[in-house]
Amino acid sequence: MEKSDMINFSSLEKELQAALEADRKYQRENDAKFRALNQNVASYEEFRDIVLASHLKPLDRKDISGAPRKQPWNPIAFDSKRESPLSEEVQPQLSEIKPRSASEFIRDWRRFAGSSLEKYSLLVSLGGKALQEIFRTEVGLGLLGDFLLILSQCLKSGDEEIVIGVLDGFSRTGRFGLNLSLLSQTEQKACEELFHKLQVAVAYEAPEDKEDIFASRACPAFLVFDTAAFLADMTIELPCHCKPEETHSVVWYYQKQIGSMNTKVLTDFEGTKVVESSKVGRGSDLRSRFSIRLFSLVIFRVQKADSGHYICGTASGEFFYGYDVDVQEVCQVLFPWNVKSRTQVQAEPTGIKTEKFEVFTSYGSWSKCDRCDVQGEQMRVGLCYVKSIYLHVRYQRESDTVASCGSSAVPQQFGLSSSSYGAKLEVRNCHTPCPTKPTTSPERQALLKFLEFDDRGPSGVTIHFHNHPSDSDLVLTCPGTKPQYAVAWDKGSTPLYRSQYMEGMNKTSRVFIDTGHHLNFRPVQLEDKGSYFCWLQGELAAEIRLGVYLRLGRLRQISDPESVYALQVILVCYAGISAVFLLTVGVRFIWHISREETSADIDRT
Numbered sequence: 119m120e121k122s123d124m125i126n127f128s129s130l131e132k133e134l135q136a137a138l139e140a141d142r143k144y145q146r147e148n149d150a151k152f153r154a155l156n157q158n159v160a161s162y163e164e165f166r167d168i169v170l171a172s173h174l175k176p177l178d179r180k181d182i183s184g185a186p187r188k189q190p191w192n193p194i195a196f197d198s199k200r201e202s203p204l205s206e207e208v209q210p211q212l213s214e215i216k217p218r219s220a221s222e223f224i225r226d227w228r229r230f231a232g233s234s235l236e237k238y239s240l241l242v243s244l245g246g247k248a249l250q251e252i253f254r255t256e257v258g259l260g261l262l263g264d265f266l267l268i269l270s271q272c273l274k275s276g277d278e279e280i281v282i283g284v285l286d287g288f289s290r291t292g293r294f295g296l297n298l299s300l301l302s303q304t305e306q307k308a309c310e311e312l313f314h315k316l317q318v319a320v321a322y323e324a325p326e327d328k329e330d331i332f333a334s335r336a337c338p339a340f341l342v343f344d345t346a347a348f349l350a351d352m353t354i355e356l357p358c359h360c361k362p363e364e365t366h367s368v369v370w371y372y373q374k375q376i377g378s379m380n381t382k383v384l385t386d387f388e389g390t391k392v393v394e395s396s397k398v399g400r401g402s403d404l405r406s407r408f409s410i411r412l413f414s415l416v417i418f419r420v421q422k423a424d425s426g427h428y429i430c431g432t433a434s435g436e437f438f439y440g441y442d443v444d445v446q447e448v449c450q451v452l453f454p455w456n457v458k459s460r461t462q463v464q465a466e467p468t469g470i471k472t473e474k475f476e477v478f479t480s481y482g483s484w485s486k487c488d489r490c491d492v493q494g495e496q497m498r499v500g501l502c503y504v505k506s507i508y509l510h511v512r513y514q515r516e517s518d519t520v521a522s523c524g525s526s527a528v529p530q531q532f533g534l535s536s537s538s539y540g541a542k543l544e545v546r547n548c549h550t551p552c553p554t555k556p557t558t559s560p561e562r563q564a565l566l567k568f569l570e571f572d573d574r575g576p577s578g579v580t581i582h583f584h585n586h587p588s589d590s591d592l593v594l595t596c597p598g599t600k601p602q603y604a605v606a607w608d609k610g611s612t613p614l615y616r617s618q619y620m621e622g623m624n625k626t627s628r629v630f631i632d633t634g635h636h637l638n639f640r641p642v643q644l645e646d647k648g649s650y651f652c653w654l655q656g657e658l659a660a661e662i663r664l665g666v667y668l669r670l671g672r673l674r675q676i677s678d679p680e681s682v683y684a685l686q687v688i689l690v691c692y693a694g695i696s697a698v699f700l701l702t703v704g705v706r707f708i709w710h711i712s713r714e715e716t717s718a719d720i721d722r723t
Contacts, residue, residue: 140228146172163302166260215240223252224261238272241265242280246287256293263305270312278316336360343427343442344514347501347522349541350447351634352601354420358413358430361438369433370408370415374426376526384408384415385433419634420445425524442513444524446501448633449540451620475506475532477523479542488606490552490656495606495616500542504528543633545616550656579651579658585665592639596652597660605635606653642666 150172151165159165217223230236241249257265265288269281288294301309337360348354358368370384407418415428425445431437470477481500488494502523509519513527521527523539586592596605607614614631617623621630621638628640639646647666652659676682 136225136228140225143173162300166302215243217244217252220253220255220258224258227261234268234272237264237268238274241269241284242277245280246283246285248287249284250287250290253288253291255291257288257291257297262288262297263301263308266301266305266309266312270308270315273312273315281312282316337362337438341429341437341440342512342514343440343526345442345444345521345525345527347444347446347503347525348420349499349501349633350422350445351419351632351636353416353418353634354443354601356415356417356428356430356441356443358415359439361413361430365432367432368410368413368430368438370410371429371431371437372426373429376427385410419636422447422524427526442526444522446522446524446539446541448543448622450542451616451622452542452544453617454544454546474508475504475528477502477504477534477539479503481542481544484546485602485604487548487550487656488604488653489613490550490653492549492613494548494550494653494656496546496548497604497616498544500544502539502541504532504534506532543620545620552657580660582660582662583665584662585667586642587669588644588666589641589669592642594637594639594650594652594662594664596635596654599635599652599654601634603635603654604656607631607637608651608653610649610651644668 147169150169154165154168157168159168215226217226226240227237230240244252265284269284273281346354346356356370361368372382372384374380407420409416409418413430415430417424420443422445425443428441428443429437430439479500480503481498484496484498487496503520504523504525505520506528507519508529509515509521510527510529511518513521513525515521515527523534528534580597582597584594594607596607599605607619614629614637616631619627619629619631621632623630628643629646630638630640632638637650637652642664644666647664650662650664652662676685
């Protein structure tokens with residue numbers, strides 16, 4: 119008889135014992151459920167705790183008095199400890215486990231009792247499609263929560279796509295919405311942590327060779343600077359392209375001019391964190407508008423005053439990489455359908471040209487149409503550049519003879535640093551159809567709604583709510599926007615076109631769109647309340663429902679204009695009263711002295 123035809127009676131006996139134990143567990147938990155129903159428990163968590171603790175037995179008097187304990191208080195834990203060697207012997211290999219039904223899966227799942235990593239490997243090895251086929255009817259009571267706990271605790275780097283597929287497979291099973299509503303608070307928290315980890319991994323997913331960038335790119339022996347020009351009000355990112363492998367954290371240094379004694383140290387060692395550019399204002403200090411992510415320096419709403427040198431290094435004074443940043447403000451907005459603007463574009467092909475240098479505007483490509491199925495707008499940015507053979511060689515550029523107008527590579531003798539040269543913005547109309555969106559099953563929508571924790575309105579976009587006091591400034595940012603994205607704003611069904619709401623178009627307008635695609639209210643009034651829609655890359659992205667309320671009983675601050683005015687009035691009144699008091703005292707003193715002198719003269723006579 120061949121070896122494969124032999125019957126392993128020991129294995130069969132252990133499987134029989136496991137089946138009998140599973141039957142006893144079912145009866146025990148079933149009795150506990152009836153006891154919990156008779157006790158009229160207050161919540162599902164209490165009901166679940168009673169069922170999970172059904173294997174516990176009360177202590178006898180002999181156990182309490184200190185006598186040798188014959189009856190174990192927790193027989194399940196006792197059996198697992200006693201039979202752990204046997205369980206390790208019969209523990210199956212992952213390659214051998216191929217369940218075809220929910221009962222077979224539960225049998226194999228229980229064999230890995232106490233081993234979270236083995237359970238995680240089982241889920242990952244099966245994949246989303248196989249799990250969807252196994253649990254086609256529904257996922258058993260309590261299993262979905264166990265799956266989420268295991269996936270959250272044991273998530274490994276590189277398994278994000280497989281885990282997302284597993285979650286997608288569970289979302290397509292029967293009664294998925296009911297299983298979600300029965301999750302305990304601990305399981306819901308584990309689900310939140312799992313989805314947060316997946317979001318972070320997807321948002322900052324690096325290419326396969328990103329770890330080798332620092333190893334393959336050596337830092338220059340002599341510190342040079344990469345020149346970079348940006349538009350004001352944008353969010354910029356400066357990556358640290360080279361650093362030693364043993365360096366695990368970086369510090370960024372800022373200097374307006376090289377060799378200046380005024381140096382700002384930018385570090386997130388103290389927990390500096392800015393999540394949205396709308397949280398920072400234009401006039402705020404640079405230290406409150408930055409964040410360091412994966413060794414890269416991110417500056418929110420960059421301003422012209424932020425132009426200068428940025429150096430990546432360490433706290434001990436080692437320098438690895440540098441940037442020469444030139445931030446240009448928009449000095450002219452051009453609309454091609456306007457005859458005057460079209461004439462200006464044709465009248466300035468090269469700008470100013472002298473014997474030593476030439477100033478010109480370099481335009482980028484047109485952005486995508488910012489709306490679909492309705493009339494939209496396209497933009498392109500033109501930055502100011504200088505062409506000369508007298509540029510400083512310490513600054514790296516794409517061309518040895520071209521640099522931006524505000525760059526430190528341009529000699530100060532050219533007189534461009536204090537001039538009014540700046541960027542130009544062109545806007546034109548466009549019209550494009552909306553792309554077809556794939557249909558999503560109700561189960562998948564339930565999963566996305568539960569994991570993403572966002573509410574979607576009739577328009578199918580995320581709804582955000584914001585309340586703001588009247589007579590104060592407000593800046594709205596489209597969620598998920600990036601500097602290179604085309605952004606558009608609508609108030610209700612009314613589009614807010616840049617040809618009417620661009621900053622600088624109307625000096626008296628208090629609602630405008632700046633060059634960083636932010637919707638500004640200066641200040642916000644009661645009539646501004648309503649629904650505002652933002653578009654990203656030609657697709658409707660989010661709805662912001664703005665509520666405006668009157669400020670009643672607000673604590674005044676010294677920096678408020680009303681407080682400053684009140685202090686000025688009080689100081690002026692105090693100074694006036696003090697002056698009148700001193701004048702009165704002086705007059706009385708002089709009158710008293712003169713009276714004494716008069717009395718003395720009378721006495722002499």
